[in-house]
Amino acid sequence: MECQHKAEHEGAARRAIENMPPEGEVERVAAIFKTISEPSRLKILFALRHGEMCVFHIVEAVGGAQSAVSHQLRLLKANGIVKSRRDGQNIVYSLADEHVVAVLELACTHLHCKL
Amino acid sequence: MECQHKAEHEGAARRAIENMPPEGEVERVAAIFKTISEPSRLKILFALRHGEMCVFHIVEAVGGAQSAVSHQLRLLKANGIVKSRRDGQNIVYSLADEHVVAVLELACTHLHCKL
DNA sequence: TCAATATATGAATAACTGTTCATATAGTAA
DNA sequence: TTACTATATGAACAGTTATTCATATATTGA
Numbered sequence: 001m002e003c004q005h006k007a008e009h010e011g012a013a014r015r016a017i018e019n020m021p022p023e024g025e026v027e028r029v030a031a032i033f034k035t036i037s038e039p040s041r042l043k044i045l046f047a048l049r050h051g052e053m054c055v056f057h058i059v060e061a062v063g064g065a066q067s068a069v070s071h072q073l074r075l076l077k078a079n080g081i082v083k084s085r086r087d088g089q090n091i092v093y094s095l096a097d098e099h100v101v102a103v104l105e106l107a108c109t110h111l112h113c114k115l
Numbered sequence: 116m117e118c119q120h121k122a123e124h125e126g127a128a129r130r131a132i133e134n135m136p137p138e139g140e141v142e143r144v145a146a147i148f149k150t151i152s153e154p155s156r157l158k159i160l161f162a163l164r165h166g167e168m169c170v171f172h173i174v175e176a177v178g179g180a181q182s183a184v185s186h187q188l189r190l191l192k193a194n195g196i197v198k199s200r201r202d203g204q205n206i207v208y209s210l211a212d213e214h215v216v217a218v219l220e221l222a223c224t225h226l227h228c229k230l
Numbered sequence: 231t232c233a234a235t236a237t238a239t240g241a242a243t244a245a246c247t248g249t250t251c252a253t254a255t256a257g258t259a260a
Numbered sequence: 261t262t263a264c265t266a267t268a269t270g271a272a273c274a275g276t277t278a279t280t281c282a283t284a285t286a287t288t289g290a
Contacts, residue, residue, distance in 0.1 A: 009207070012166035016176040020161055021230070026154050029222050033152035038278075039138075039145045046135055051127035055237060061131040068279055070238055080225070089236050089287050092124070099225035103218055107144050110195070110214035113136075153248075170267060183249055185268055204257050204266050 035079040036103070040064060041072045044093075048082065049101060052094035150194040151218070155179060156187045159208075163197065164216060167209035 021029075036042055040062065047053065047061040059069050073093060076082045081100055084093045095101060108114070136144075151157055155177065162168065162176040174184045188208060191197040196215055199208045210216060223230045 009166070009168050009172055012168050013162075013172035013176055015165040016162035016168065016172075019165065020158065020176065021228075023154075025226075025228055026157055026161065028226055028228070029219070030152050030154045030157050032222050032225065033148045033157075037145050037148035037152045039141050040278075042141055042145045042148070043135065046141065047128075047131035050130040050134065051124070053124050053127050053131065056235095057124055057128035057131075061128055061135065065280070066237075067239085067281080071278075074238075086287090091237060097225065099221050103221050103225075104144070106214050106218050106221065107147050110147065110212065110218075111140075111143055113140055113143070149247095155248080171265095180250070181267075182251080182269085186248075189268075201257090206267060 031079055032081070035075055035081055036100075038072070040068065041076055044069070044072060044076065045081070045095065045100060045104060048093060048095050049104070052092045054087070054090035054092050056090070058093065146194055147196070150190055150196055151215075153187070155183065156191055159184070159187060159191065160196070160210065160215060160219060163208060163210050164219075167207045169202070169205035169207050171205070173208065 020026075036045060043062040044058055047058060053061070055066070055069065055073065058073070059066050062069065073082065073084075077084060077093075080096050082093050083096050084091050086092075135141075151160060158177040159173055162173060168176070170181070170184065170188065173188070174181050177184065188197065188199075192199060192208075195211050197208050198211050199206050201207075220230055
């Protein structure tokens, strides 16, 4: 049985269906946001805003166990949020690109808080 | 015992600690990202890009049970991602502000995919 | 080679979260 | 009021995930 809604918004509904990204793309975007949606990982990103850092200093900056930070860094890297390079005994991490900072800043603007 | 890292990056580490947002602010930002990090909720946002829609049409656009969509809408609204107004028997939802679209577009750019 | 530092990883547990089912609330028309 | 449509909500279960602990790998210096 048909619904009794006003026809006004059916155009929007139709366009929404036609332009819905394929399932895989939605899940890729979702994975990005999920990766940066945990306070512990978000702190790492806030820390890396100020320049590249090795794991030891990241642990200092965000607190928590070295093992936990390492697990989180692996997730961030696997999802393309951060990148890393070896420098002697250290692994130096940095934000993958400028989009990351831009997204963080937009979210803060949305919340009316200063980064 | 002191670590043996190069001093190069200690400036970044110090700045990171000094500029780390307070715990509450980190968690508010994290909550925003967590809210938009589920494929089902993300689909709702992709759908609402094309204009406001009532729940019935959102269900049509994203699939799934009405109850599930309603739960998701509640979360989205509680976190300030969408807003709603009543229109007769219908509740019409729309994106809360332009930041939401901007964040989605940035994430897609990051993934090199067209929105 | 050995010892020390730096980082990563596997497994296990505890906490969290999305969905479903059943039901409740609210508006509309008769 | 009653019947119907539209939306919301509470509880419970299943699946996911972050952390901890113990251990492994890799680099450096002696």
